[in-house]
Amino acid sequence: MRWNKKLILFLGTIIVSVAIVFFVKNNAFIYNTPVGHVEDVQVLSKVLQEDNFGNKDYIVRQRLKIRILNGKQRNKLLNVNNEYSLSQATDLKYRTGQDVLLHFNYRKGHVAGTTITDLKRDVPLTILATIAISLLVLMGITGLRALFSLLLNTVLFFIAVEIDVQQEGFGVLAIFSILAGIFSLITLTLVLGWNKKMLVSFLTTVVGTFSAIIIGMIVFKITHNGGLHFETMEYVTQNPEPLFLAEIILGSLGAVMDESTDIIVSLAKLRKENPTISMKQLWISGRNIGKTIMGPLLNVLFMIFMSDTFSMMVLYLRNGNGWGYSFSMNMELGFVQSLISGIGIVLTVPIASWLVGIFFKKGAVRNA
Incomplete structure (x- = not known):
């Protein structure tokens, strides 16, 4: 009976996906x-x-x-x-x-x-979207939660952009900082549920992300933004520095959230299975878990930030510009973004381990 339901869900998802793509292919009348x-x-x-x-x-x-x-x-x-x-x-x-x-x-x-x-580009976009949504649907309740989180966060993002446009760039960093907190709260609640693990993951994500941003802002202030070409940000009609920081917040938020969730869920399970484990042992375990996660996350963020400007980098080089000038005019800001995000990823490891030691005290993990 269970396999019949899965088969019906699988076939139904395929039929609906094909119908949607067929409609979009023939929707010229709208x-x-x-x-x-x-x-x-x-x-x-x-x-x-x-x-x-x-x-x-x-x-x-x-x-x-x-x-x-x-x-x-x-x-x-x-x-x-x-x-x-x-x-x-x-x-x-x-x-x-x-x-x-x-x-x-x-x-x-x-x-x-x-x-x-x-x-007319809607057909390939629709195919990609239906594949992604179908895979989430086939994952069951977990996938549906992730899909709902994605849709809700997308709506909130466009609302934040509209607010920024109406404010003409005033308070852009505050707007997207609040948005990052809301993103984290919604995503973690849907993924982990309303419990202590969610609360600790939320605090770790917020503290880790904004600690890195504060460090970046301090460095920018001390160096007077030396060597940073904010003028290379395309089509910016407002103060580019806070917009750049807002990009870093949103860009690194997912990686920091993923890392903090992995560490906290693992450490909470470890504490539950071994209630007598010491704070030092939790710290060491959290550090070891973080070591295995940090490398891939840092590389993924670096590639995402840098690949966005790869084509322009090649164009500059093909037109006789040197490596130094081409890098500074195209990839420098992406490189700085990846460095600040990397700081947040590294800081998340001790923050998560420390907060687990505080919130998941001995004998206090039953309702975690």
């Missing part, structure tokens, strides 16, 4: 923007270009036969020209079978020209 389907592609020309640094690229001209999928022009066939570079740094190559978003140029009430504005 778009106000004209949507077209590329029926055929012809290459008109291919011209070699070379810059002063010896970088070579080709400029390719395409003629696309596009069938309109929505609006008054539905089912009408149009020929649209497109020009792209083989590197596709700032443009796109279109292929047969793709759906694209269009812009009509009208003259005297008639379509005088058509321009492709972008690909």
